Amino acid sequence: MRKKKWLNTSLAVITAVSLLLAGCSSNNNDGGSKTNTNANDSTDGNAVDNTDPVTFSYFGFGTNIDVMASETTIGKILQEQTGVDWKMEYVVGDPSTKAGVMIAGGEYPDVISPVGELSKLLNAGAYIPLNDLIEKHGPNIKRVYGEYMDKITHEDGNIYILPFTANVGGYLNDPDAGSNIWIQRRVLKEFGYPEVKTLDQYFDLIVKYQEKYPSVDGKETVGFVTFAGEQGQFYTITNAPMHLAGYPNDGNVLVDMETHEAKLYMATEHEKRWLKKLNEMNAKGLVDPETFTANGDQFKAKLTSGRVLGFVGYIWQMADAMNNLKTAGNDDLRYVSLPIVFDESITDAYMDPPSFVNNRGLGISVSAKDPVRIIKYWDNLLKEENQRLVQWGEEGVTYSVNEEGRFIMSAEQLANRNDNEFKRKYGWAYFDYEWPRYGDNSVYEDGNAHLPARQPEVANVNYTDGDRELLNAYGIETFSGFFAQPVERPWYPAWSIEKEQxxxxxxxxxxxxxxxxxxxxxxVFATEAQFESVWNDYLAEFGKLDAAGFEKFMTDKVKARIAGVW
Amino acid sequence: MEKHAVQLRGSTADDSRLRAFFKVLSRQKMLMLMSLPFLAWVIVFKYVPLWGWTIAFQKYKLARDLFDQTWVGLDNFAFLFREEQFYLVLRNTLVMSSVNLVLGFVTAILLALLLNELRRVYFKRTVQTISYLPHFISWVVAANIVQTALAPEGIFNVLLLQLNIIDKPVLWLGVGEYFWGILGATEVWKNVGWNTIIYLAAITTIDPTQYEAAEIDGASRLQRMWHITLPGIKPVIVILLIMNLGHILESGFEPQYLLGNGMNVEYSENLDIFVLKYGIQMNNFGLATAAGMFKTVVSFIFLIVANNLAKRLGESRLY
Structure with a gap:
């Protein structure tokens, strides 16, 4: 008898375990079967728009703070139009782990902005095809994305995500474009705003300045830093040779304008020249010893201290530090980025050519409860008046219109538009980017710029006296005046070519x-005598990798893009 | 156990042997009941996941059934063992966990012995509290503290400069060779207090009369520590050592990940970071599982060897 009881207990345990297992796998099945049915959910496309209150979930793999859309001004206005509210959540911690957990669980939020996790989610069948939904319910979606249809259509003929870069109504360049090589303004001022074009000229200025002022206000000046201390930011320093050789940001390859061959620049003369220069600068004591170890906070603290004379980094990596320096009010301590290249003969390519990034976007998941409502919400969002709302806000409140019909912002309105806190409260921080939208270079029907920062009238309000002095000294109108006009590159950007998991x-x-x-x-830290031998070690290690295979893969993809297959 | 064995040997028929077994079982009903939840825990969390080992032989794709997976045989293992980087991270893992093991044991036992000798309860409690505290700080915070302290302008360099031990600031985290030492010291700082708890508990089980007898015989304090306290906690030390040898391939993840950077990567990258980079972040779960299996097998070997060694030396052991 007792023995049986014992048996029973163990049986119970086993049953419980198998139930648990069964529970997990049946979930997965749900996820799978929904893929097939959801696209047909839209039974009546012509029905009157339903504005019953409903809340959908939004998940972004970018960084932001969680919020209910209706708590922001923009979210509230859109809710009044459609009845839809969003519970917006963003990834915390490692995105790829989060994506894995999401997929393994088989339960998804209604809509997902995958950022770098697209191929993973597509592989797992997490998105529903949008083709039919757009056809039936998306007149505005068709207007905005119409000419990009082949680029947003996946290899299997379905559209899974709506990207953020569909430009509408013309193409407006950023008036304040920048490069990733920066110099402190007091250095330029000291030497009477000289022309700085090559890497040698750039470092010569820094050397001369530091000889003259080894310390300022009792603090030692730091010649040069890079933002390479954090593992995820290492591309800051590895991308530089590409830009210096006169190419735009195509990731880790240079694409030839004539032959369209994609070539790695790792372990080439370009990279060697860049590292050799850093090595020389280090011998002169100009490279900050913490350049490979300082984390993001430490790096930004160095910049805001005003001790750094030059650095390499993309604006999106340290925009807050630049803003803080601007707010602090001493223009001499601020930085300006310059069109630095290896030789005078090279034309810089820092300004982005017209591009379409098709692996970033927003898609509807297989768990979505009501894809039709969602697609209608997106369609409504893409109306020009709502696009104006998510960038400019409300007329008379966050911007005004002058007699010529141009949108303008007062200094205060612009300060609000740039203020992180205000942006969250108003909703720009949530609605001006990771949604189906007009691309950054878009122009409205009335000729106004889609992005306030691209409207010359607004850019002008943004300039401080120091900015104007600098621009006047170089005889240019805006900071983009430093840079060469972009050249058309139909494959651009090559970094967005998806590589399979x-x-x-x-x-x-x-x-x-x-x-x-x-x-x-x-x-960088080798003695000048050692440099060559370390470089040869590096080449030997690099030789073990299949570089040719990678280049072939990229070349094929680039050529396919030129032929119109994205 | 001995007593029961005698009973069992006493009975002749199978039936009576069984009856004796159930008699003991019913006598220990409460103990059985108490161990049941743990048995369930072990099954659910340690045995059921063993199914996952099948992933090591697949090109695994998430959210698909076992039957929809592509089976690739030993490809994942082949990739692992052919990868040069794997041997480097294996070396780092072994060295770092050995450093942690040795430092962790020596410092914890030493501190426990010292704490045990303290007479003033308030002082003892204060020291204990202070030494436990770092254990409860998250590694993210702890790593930041370490980074800041070791920065060129950090307290560590300032101190050494003042004492004229070095003549210019050292970039501690920028020299790969220093990394193992820094990690060991950080682990000690963070965990030494916590690790003493079990030894202090073991010390309290030592019969006080032994100390009294020793004192009467004229043993000094050090002699009492050496001849009474240490032998008294030896079984605990041996058991812990065996168990920790089973974790020899687990050198931790957070500290290496957070303190690691391009300049010390050759010394800081361990097996877990390798698995994260080449396995999990690339959705290559097959490789990650293969590495996990490898770890388990090695741990198992270490555990058995250590246990047999203990057996041969006549020490207490796990089984």
């Missing part, structure tokens, strides 16, 4: 990146 290309990328992380510090 666990594919040889992806493993190559990881290994090549590891190698760079290992050797860059050695190369």
């Amino acid at each position: 666990g594919s040889p290309e992806q493993i190559f990328n990881q290994k090549a990146g590891d190698l760079q992380q290992k050797f860059y510090p050695k190369l």
